[in-house]
Amino acid sequence: MFQLPKLSEIFILSCVIGVGISYGDLYLFHIILGVLILFSFKLLRVNNYKVNLNFFTKNYIYFLIIFFLWYFLSIFWSLNKIYTIQYLFYIFCGVAIVFTVLINFSSKEKLLRALKIAGFAFCIEIILSLLESLTTFRLPISPFSNIVTFFGREPSLQPALDSFLIPSSIQPPTGFQWNPNDLAITMIMLIPFFLFSKNNFVKWFAIIAISIIIIMTSSRTVLFSMGILFLIYFIFYKKQITTLILISLLLSVFFTQIDKLKESSNPQVSDIANTFTAIQDFVNDDIIFGQSISIRQELALNGIKALKETYGLGVGAGGSIAVQEKTGGVDGRITSMHNFWLELIVDSGIVFSFFFFLWYISLTWNLYKLGIQSNNEEFRYLGRSFSLCMIIFVPAAISASSVIYFLPMWLMLGFAIAIIEIYFKVKSERTASSFLQYFPIKNYEHVHTL
Numbered sequence: 001m002f003q004l005p006k007l008s009e010i011f012i013l014s015c016v017i018g019v020g021i022s023y024g025d026l027y028l029f030h031i032i033l034g035v036l037i038l039f040s041f042k043l044l045r046v047n048n049y050k051v052n053l054n055f056f057t058k059n060y061i062y063f064l065i066i067f068f069l070w071y072f073l074s075i076f077w078s079l080n081k082i083y084t085i086q087y088l089f090y091i092f093c094g095v096a097i098v099f100t101v102l103i104n105f106s107s108k109e110k111l112l113r114a115l116k117i118a119g120f121a122f123c124i125e126i127i128l129s130l131l132e133s134l135t136t137f138r139l140p141i142s143p144f145s146n147i148v149t150f151f152g153r154e155p156s157l158q159p160a161l162d163s164f165l166i167p168s169s170i171q172p173p174t175g176f177q178w179n180p181n182d183l184a185i186t187m188i189m190l191i192p193f194f195l196f197s198k199n200n201f202v203k204w205f206a207i208i209a210i211s212i213i214i215i216m217t218s219s220r221t222v223l224f225s226m227g228i229l230f231l232i233y234f235i236f237y238k239k240q241i242t243t244l245i246l247i248s249l250l251l252s253v254f255f256t257q258i259d260k261l262k263e264s265s266n267p268q269v270s271d272i273a274n275t276f277t278a279i280q281d282f283v284n285d286d287i288i289f290g291q292s293i294s295i296r297q298e299l300a301l302n303g304i305k306a307l308k309e310t311y312g313l314g315v316g317a318g319g320s321i322a323v324q325e326k327t328g329g330v331d332g333r334i335t336s337m338h339n340f341w342l343e344l345i346v347d348s349g350i351v352f353s354f355f356f357f358l359w360y361i362s363l364t365w366n367l368y369k370l371g372i373q374s375n376n377e378e379f380r381y382l383g384r385s386f387s388l389c390m391i392i393f394v395p396a397a398i399s400a401s402s403v404i405y406f407l408p409m410w411l412m413l414g415f416a417i418a419i420i421e422i423y424f425k426v427k428s429e430r431t432a433s434s435f436l437q438y439f440p441i442k443n444y445e446h447v448h449t450l
Contacts, residue, residue: 008104009117011036015097016121018407020141020176024152029407033096059424060417061102063359064095070352071317078316079306079323087318087347087404094410101414108422112378115415122190123206125175129183130209132173133216143178144171172217181399184219186408188226188396192388195233196381221399229392236368237384299337302327303346314349336401341394343402363413364390366420379423386416 014021014029021028044051056065068091071084078084105111131137138145143156172180187210194206214222234240306315306323315323320343324335337343345353364387371383389412397403 006104007032007036007039008100009114011100012114012118012411013121015407015411016118016125017176019178020125020139022141022151029093033093033100036100037096055103058421060359060363060420061098063355064098067356068092068095070348074314074316074319074348077310077313079319080316080321083318083321084316090405091317093405094407094413097407097410098414098417101411101418102421105418106422108378108426111415111418111422115382118411118415119193122186125186126190126206126209126213129173129175129187129213132175133213138171139174139176141176141178142174144174173213175213179400180217181219181222181401182403182406184214184217184222185393185396185399185403185406187213187217188222188229188392189389189408189412191226191229192233192385192392195388196237196384219399222396225392225396225399228395229388232391233388237371237388295334296338299324299334300339300342303337303342307346307350310349312350314345314347314352317347320346334401338398338401340397340400340403343404360390363416363420367416370420370423374423376423376426379419382419383423386412386419390416 011029011032014027014032017027018029019027056062068088071091072088075081075084075088101114105114128139132139132142140147141151141153142148143153145155148155173183174180175183175186177183177186191207191210194203194210197203197206211226214226302323303320306319320337321335323346324337337346344356348356367383367387367390369383371380371385371387374380374383393409393412397406397409400406403409
């Protein structure tokens, strides 16, 4: 039976859509989040302001509190207090997404429904982004839209730092994400969920569509990350090393013989060879590639120098932007680190970022183990999909100027933690029911939890 979506489910939709429905800096996401916070205060008053503190001590959840508190404390040594407050708002929104997922979708049934809603919204984004990739169609909020100024935003026609500029009269797609690189990251994060799908038609249609979208965004790093994704998929998930070697050999033969294939008498073969050569020329363009690398190196060196000056403590939340501004901005305009993982180290310091990376790796590893070892088909699918999603997010995230306010990342973390929590909850309930089956206890009032 069809169920109307609840407010928490509408919130999930707003996280996927993000800037897609907005006016200026105000998103639909902010409005729904505000309503949820008001409802939370109302519920808190009904419960006489009693809070279950045990919730915040559960696996992986407690670190998010530490994350926010550490960045909040950094205001005392931050290079720019305004940027720190702005950054804290971004982190607050992100943590709010995670907690909303964990509180409202705490059972397997609720979680699966929320994932279906998010999946539906992402599928709509794929279709719209494909239209933007292959036609002149543009979403109204797109920076390349003719009516974008009606939504409190200015049009943007400059290529991103990571672009390799595909020759086309069509501007790059942006989907719900406003920025082509952010769209490319979103798309590559979705590939694992289709790779592990049992529906072959849906799987290959989606993967081909996503590949077209990523190519048309011209995101060099994400395109490279796709190769890493399939490499990891074949080795660690499918364990088909022989297949991988065979594909690699075929590709090697193809590229070594590409000059001969261009001269082929078969027009189809020569056209394919010439197309690959053209793509190679643009991806390997020394001028564009050199500019991108040199700019990133300068950004990184500025950040590392500032980190050393703080003796590894970090420059504070958002301080990496202030560091770049002190030098006048790289290339006269770029002030973001363009490497989220380095940005994290420079802002929060060496010690904190080390523990963050351990937390992220541990969460990913547990999801991978769940996906490989679980006997439950649904949890096995979720474990494999989300673990691969989190793995590939690491290299892909470098493509963006920053992902601290990238809502799909926080949604990924929220669902990832919820899967682990619910899996162990279901597992413990099954163990308890199995125990009671063989050792029935008549008087349940005397049963205590350990």
